Amino acid sequence: MPLARNSCFRHLFSTQASRLLLLLTSASSKQLPHTGNVSRIQRRECNANAPRPRTSALIAPYQEMNTLETCPHDLLYLIFQDACHDTGVTARSLALTSRRMSAISSTFRYRNLAIIGITRIKRAYESLLSVPEDLRRVHHLYLADIPSEYLHVEPVSPNMRLRGCTGTEKAKRFQLAVDKLLALVAPTLRTLTCVTRNPWQRFILAHMGTTTFPCLESLSLSQTTRMPFHSDAFLPPSPLRMPKLRRLHLAYTGAGYIDFRVGGIVRLFADHCPNLTQLRLSDIDFYLGGKAELFRMLHEMRIPTTEIFPLEGSPISRQLAIGGRMLQYPSHIQRVIVQLQKRGRYGAGDLEAEDMKVLRSMQCLDRDEFMLDNPRISRTYDEWVDEWLEVSDGNFDAWEDPERHSRLTSVSRRSQSCA
Incomplete structure (x- = not known):
């Protein structure tokens, strides 16, 4: 050793x-x-x-x-x-x-870099451009679009959360700065976390298809958006090139609805990333057809679930098609972890309880391929940095900790027995 x-x-x-x-x-x-x-x-x-x-x-x-x-x-x-x-x-x-x-x-x-804000991203690009290639080995990169003074620990209303970081012009400048930086450091990059809170920011994934990431193993994307989930806004025009990607974490903070079109993003990664085995969906809420799409996604990935969720008779079955065809998911994804966004005082607790009840009914408590995590308030920037540092140090407890799964399944059993 x-x-x-x-x-x-x-x-x-x-x-x-x-x-x-x-x-x-x-x-x-x-x-x-x-x-x-x-x-x-x-x-x-x-x-x-x-x-x-x-x-x-x-x-x-x-x-x-x-x-x-x-x-x-x-x-x-x-x-x-x-x-x-x-x-x-x-x-x-x-x-x-x-x-x-x-x-x-x-x-x-330059092995670990955490860069927050458009100005610092541009400055980092100019600095790295002058560094010899043999020393410019960025392995772990964290990017965010706004400074840390916009952190919120307590639940806040959407208007307060988004104040001070809006604007389409800022979104364009951030995207251009990130594209140039990623193209420069992509050959050695192993982990990437990108957190955006500008509601007009196009999904950062839409511009990643033009760059090859030969060593990338872990990717976390957190997005707050008011843009519609259309393919031209969220999906790259060319295939993704991430041959070693193993872990994908998608988080939708704020208006974090997951509907049937999110399945297209998952399918895109699954098609072009043959080593992708673990998927996390965090800080999410369910919109029209979201629970049905999640169930069908798990079923086609051969993730063990219960069979009591009514999929065939769903009124949104016609909307589960993208481009006139049903999405077919490959079976190499071995684990899916789902975590709802805690609505807190600005949301409705009964809706959160209903979503948890449906998800628990889908979970096989004697298996760990589908894990239902406890609802939580959306992560702050500091919490995203902490998780990124854990992964960069080789600590994947949030993904692979069996004791954590045992605790979660125990909570699920108690909740089902009380229902």
């Missing part, structure tokens, strides 16, 4: 990395006298029969810094590898400490 993946060593390196970063920060912030000046001061004080100052407190930081500078390259590399699993701040800070630290941390300087 490689050294960096051993849990014991990872804990050791994490501890050493924290101590290292604290030392570098404290040493750079202190104004310490030179050791040569200290010796002359001591001689004068000795001649005057004055108490000698304790020199250990003055030279200790230099001794520790010297220890870091002489630390083996391989050990520092492993420490930096573990310490730089953040939004990119640590690696860029290490580059400012010394030439040796800058050289060792250069491998991780």
Whole structure:
């Protein structure tokens, strides 16, 4: 087993990395006298029969810094590898400490990038464009369209949630900036999370078909939109090229309705991503035909469900066709996780309870291919960043944790017994 993946060593390196970063920060912030000046001061004080100052407190930081500078390259590399699993701040800070630290941390300087806002995305593109290709290895990328001051932890009305971040002109500028950045970093990209809250923002997926993502394994797209779910607004004009994509997370915040046309997006990924095995639908509400489409989607993916949901007699059966044909889903998707958006005080609790009741009736409690997650308030930007960091660090508990599934099925059994 490689050294960096051993849990014991990872804990050791994490501890050493924290101590290292604290030392570098404290040493750079202190104004310490030179050791040569200290010796002359001591001689004068000795001649005057004055108490000698304790020199250990003055030279200790230099001794520790010297220890870091002489630390083996391989050990520092492993420490930096573990310490730089953040939004990119640590690696860029290490580059400012010394030439040796800058050289060792250069491998991780652009590995994780979290960029929020149109201006910063443009600035990041211009900066990366001047970086040599062998150092421009962006593995994990987080993009968002508005600054973090628009975060909302408590449930808020749609008007308040969207205030300050609307406008078709901003949507166009954001799309152009993202297209250029993705085209630049796509060859090495492994995880991508894109969160948009402009209601006039076209679905970012509509422009991803022109770029090849040879290494992308995890994709999360969160959208708040008032645009209709038409194919020209949401689907790319050319086939997707993501041969290694394994996990797809779609979230529709705000007016997060899922209807039969969302099935077209899922089918698009399933057709062109042969390794796609896990699908998450989060922060969603059900619109006309949504529950029927979800049931048929699971059925055609051969995801085990109960057979009590009435599909054939549904009044919206004629609307389940796109382009005059019924969508057929492949069977290589192995798990589907669904999470409703909690309506809170601005919604209707009885509608949420009804949707949960229908979904629980579809769930096979002795299987884990279809998982029904607990309803929750829409994720904030900080929460999306936290989930992105977990995935970039190789932690897929939200997807694969069996204990979590056991807890959810226990809740479902209790809910069904009380119904």
